[in-house]
Amino acid sequence: GAGLINYGGSFILRNVTFTDNSSVDNSGGMFTDSGSPTLEGCIFLNNLANHGAGMVNQTGSSTTLIDCLFENNIAHALKDPRLGGGGLYNSTSDVQVINCRFIGNSANNGAGVANWSSSPTLINCLFRDNNASNYGGGALNSSAGTQGSIPKFINCTFKDNSAGNFGGGIADVLGIFVHGLPGNPNLINSILWDNLDSTGKNENSQVFSDGSGLFTINSSIIQGLTGNFGDSNNSGDDPLFEDFEGRLSQNSPAIDTGDNTAIPEGIITDLDGNPRIVNNNVDMGSYEFQE
Numbered sequence: 001g002a003g004l005i006n007y008g009g010s011f012i013l014r015n016v017t018f019t020d021n022s023s024v025d026n027s028g029g030m031f032t033d034s035g036s037p038t039l040e041g042c043i044f045l046n047n048l049a050n051h052g053a054g055m056v057n058q059t060g061s062s063t064t065l066i067d068c069l070f071e072n073n074i075a076h077a078l079k080d081p082r083l084g085g086g087g088l089y090n091s092t093s094d095v096q097v098i099n100c101r102f103i104g105n106s107a108n109n110g111a112g113v114a115n116w117s118s119s120p121t122l123i124n125c126l127f128r129d130n131n132a133s134n135y136g137g138g139a140l141n142s143s144a145g146t147q148g149s150i151p152k153f154i155n156c157t158f159k160d161n162s163a164g165n166f167g168g169g170i171a172d173v174l175g176i177f178v179h180g181l182p183g184n185p186n187l188i189n190s191i192l193w194d195n196l197d198s199t200g201k202n203e204n205s206q207v208f209s210d211g212s213g214l215f216t217i218n219s220s221i222i223q224g225l226t227g228n229f230g231d232s233n234n235s236g237d238d239p240l241f242e243d244f245e246g247r248l249s250q251n252s253p254a255i256d257t258g259d260n261t262a263i264p265e266g267i268i269t270d271l272d273g274n275p276r277i278v279n280n281n282v283d284m285g286s287y288e289f290q291e
Helices: none
Strands: 006-007 010-014 017-019 031-035 038-040 043-045 055-058 062-067 069-071 089-091 096-098 102-104 106-109 113-116 121-123 124-127 131-135 139-142 152-154 158-159 170-172 186-188 191-193 207-209 215-220
Touching: none
Parallel strands: 006 031, 010 038, 017 043, 031 055, 038 062, 043 069, 055 089, 062 096, 069 102, 089 113, 096 121, 102 124, 106 131, 113 139, 121 152, 124 158, 139 170, 152 186, 158 191, 170 207, 186 215
Antiparallel strands: none
16 A cells, blocks of 8 residues: 555545555555545546555455545566556455546556456446556456356446456456355346457457356347346446547447436436436446436
8 A cells, every 4th residue: 555554444544545556465446444535526547556456455354445536557477476456456345446447547456446266346437548467457357266247247347458368347356366155246227248368359349258157147238249147237338428438429239228216325426427317227337328
């Protein structure tokens, strides 16, 4: 934690910027162990560390992140190439991530977010232009010991992320950590499009599993969708983004096609701060089309 170290603390940080911090081990920006801080409107920019270059949460931390930006953080992997997490690294911690952006981060694994034996909930989040040299350009799920990773991605958008191996969007891989349990990521009301890996741009490059775990995907748009997931209300149609941030154009098939029941209580705005539900039905992705 070159910027800030928190052991067991519970506090609120608002509008704090962590920038250009560097660590030879973990967490260039902020490190939390067994803590429950809340961060609102904070920025993690250009930080450098072995893993969790922006932020690390570990040992049962229950951090809440709201309206935060993780941009251009680099997990250099010089000490341990397995761990990853250019933007955010969660180890045995179930954090809440709401209305956050992960842009242009890099790592060996999980350039945007790396979850190790953790089950975070991510709502209205954008993963764009993150790059992993191995697995999980946008996000990686892996595990060790007796706890698997079961993250929830609700109304998230993954676009233009890349991985040198597999899972340009999201990768669920057991083999990075030996003797672990499989992960089971849940995606709902989300969009994964134009994410690239060694196989090109297809279903596997958007959501990759090494076979140890199982994705549950509902009411989402997945590029190259084959139907192999067997879940409901999914589509492989082009979401017709309006801009590079992933906002929807007026003819997008993502408009009014999400599942309202998936929206947690208290979530009333989208990533832009606009109403989350318009026309009585939520859109897919992190941005709601405003008519």
